[in-house]
Amino acid sequence: MEKVANALYIQSGGPTAVINTSAYGVIDECRRHPEINRIYASEHGVVGLIERRLFDITDEMAGEKLLPSTPSMIFGSCRYEIDEDDPLQTDYRKILKNLKSLDIRYIFINGGNGSVRAGLRLGRFLESQAYDFRLMVVPKTVDNDISCIDHAPGFPSAARHVAVTVSELARDMMTYDTELIMFTEVMGRNTGFLAAASMAAKRIDLGPDLIYVPEVVFDQKKFIGDIRRVLEKKGKCFAVVAEGVKTADGRFLFEDISVNRGMDMQKNMGGITPYLNQLLRDNFECKIRGIDLGLMQRCGAHDASDIDREEAEELGRRAVRAAVAGESLKMVTLRRVPGPQYQAEYDLAALEEVAKEDNCLPMSYVNEEKDYIREGFYDYIMPLIGELPRYTVLNKRYI
Structure with a gap:
């Protein structure tokens, strides 16, 4: 990894009451690390990355502190799936071109189990092209169907x-x-x-x-x-x-x-x-x-759970710290500590493990x-x- 590179944040799947809280955690934490220069966000999920519809949010701080109380998804999402059977790998090659042109090496995907699998496939393609990157998933879903985590932010x-x-x-x-x-x-x-x-x-x-x-x-x-x-x-x-x-x-x-x-x-x-x-x-x-x-x-978002807000932001921050430390193709996760009082410990899970099955x-x-x-x-x-x-x-x- 080059000493200084740029970061990209992507919202994926359906909204939750606290996905923008995770966005705040990712963006604010990125600014705290000299290894990260510019911070970009994709418009409407992976489609924005394919079509190079990206926002430079590095200096957009005026309304950022209101992100945790802002409902839905501030950068938008999509239901688009990349065609894995495309022999030309058209979408992936567009993504790689855009990543290279902006020197984006840190990729943070904020989504559910479908996003975990999509992130894993993207990561494998980038590896096959010998592209130097760090890709992390910040979990979110209201269904609570992501595995390898006690509960997903949003639920x-x-x-x-x-x-x-x-x-x-x-x-x-x-x-x-x-x-x-x-x-x-x-x-x-x-x-x-x-x-x-x-x-x-x-x-x-x-x-x-x-x-x-x-x-x-x-x-x-x-x-x-x-x-x-x-x-x-x-x-x-x-x-x-x-x-x-x-x-x-x-x-x-x-x-x-x-x-x-x-x-x-x-x-x-x-x-x-x-x-x-x-x-x-x-x-x-x-x-x-x-x-x-x-x-x-x-x-x-008007009646969001306090613990949900707290954990959503912290998971976003920990994704950035893990990526800067050299981790990649991981999801930040948490597990419940046994005992009469609620307490959770943060950890990492390999995307391959998370993608194996849904939580029921x-x-x-x-x-x-x-x-x-x-x-x-x-x-x-x-x-x-x-x-x-x-x-x-x-x-x-x-x-």
């Missing part, structure tokens, strides 16, 4: 948003003395961590009666039976369903084009609310309310009936969510 804030919102909806459900079925769709394409986090609503006040995660096959008849059982007992029922639940034949619920009429199934991801609404209306006569928590789960909600957290989460999950989730709001309890005595 604690999304979990907090889900827990608090579900507690508010559950309280709203009790307003009227009528039968009511309420269900909430939460994010989680392949993992049920966010759906499981909704149980934390009960630590505030009321919470869901039923929780369904992608790690368990979604049985429509059982779902209807579970709803009916709770409704007959309580007169109301609140269910939380992850967007990625699948039926026994391996199909996502949003793939039912009789309800979701788009031909491109990817455009329907996160669209199970219409399907469940129709399913329930076909089987119950009471009032039914289907609520999709939507994008606020991942971009709502351990089945040990799922109850025997496959319709709720065991209380042991509280030990995992509560330290990440942070202090929760408190509701009043009145002695409402009949006269």
Whole structure:
């Protein structure tokens, strides 16, 4: 590595409440190291690098301290995937040309498991071209499906948003003395961590009666039976369903084009609310309310978890320090230290190891009936969510 070189920061995948906090950590830390000269950021992820749409952010300090409280992704992202079967390696060669032209040797990719794999492939190409570089991944995802880390930045804030919102909806459900079925769709394409986090609503006040995660096959008849059982007992029922639940034949619920009429199934991801609404209306006569928590789960910075902000920034800083120290093709990670008080240790994981598999909600957290989460999950989730709001309890005595 040359003594002084330039750095590039790339945001990748979907937004989180704290990805801009990691950006702040990376940018501010880069300025602290004489080995790094100019700092660039790519517009809309890897596409910006391919097309040389790069920002020079070295001296842009005026609004930088507000980055940690700025929602979504300040530099933008994309869903573009480089064609690995291209015999000419067109995109990779454009990237290499742009890296060389700007003497970019330090590359920081801030993304999820797809970004880990993309970073690994890019790194292998650069190695094959004998290019001197240091590439580090700063993890982020609301789904919490990255392996080799206790939890990914973005997940604690999304979990907090889900827990608090579900507690508010559950309280709203009790307003009227009528039968009511309420269900909430939460994010989680392949993992049920966010759906499981909704149980934390009960630590505030009321919470869901039923929780369904992608790690368990979604049985429509059982779902209807579970709803009916709770409704007959309580007169109301609140269910939380992850967007990625699948039926026994391996199909996502949003793939039912009789309800979701788009031909491109990817455009329907996160669209199970219409399907469940129709399913329930076909089987119950009471009032039914289907609520999709939507994008606020991942971009709502107004209620971000304090620990999430702290760890997101620190992981960004540690990625820079590791790269300057000579590390490459690694992801900065953290592991939980056993004990009654939450504490995490920072470390590095090889991208090859992280890329091997996605993280899933351990089945040990799922109850025997496959319709709720065991209380042991509280030990995992509560330290990440942070202090929760408190509701009043009145002695409402009949006269």
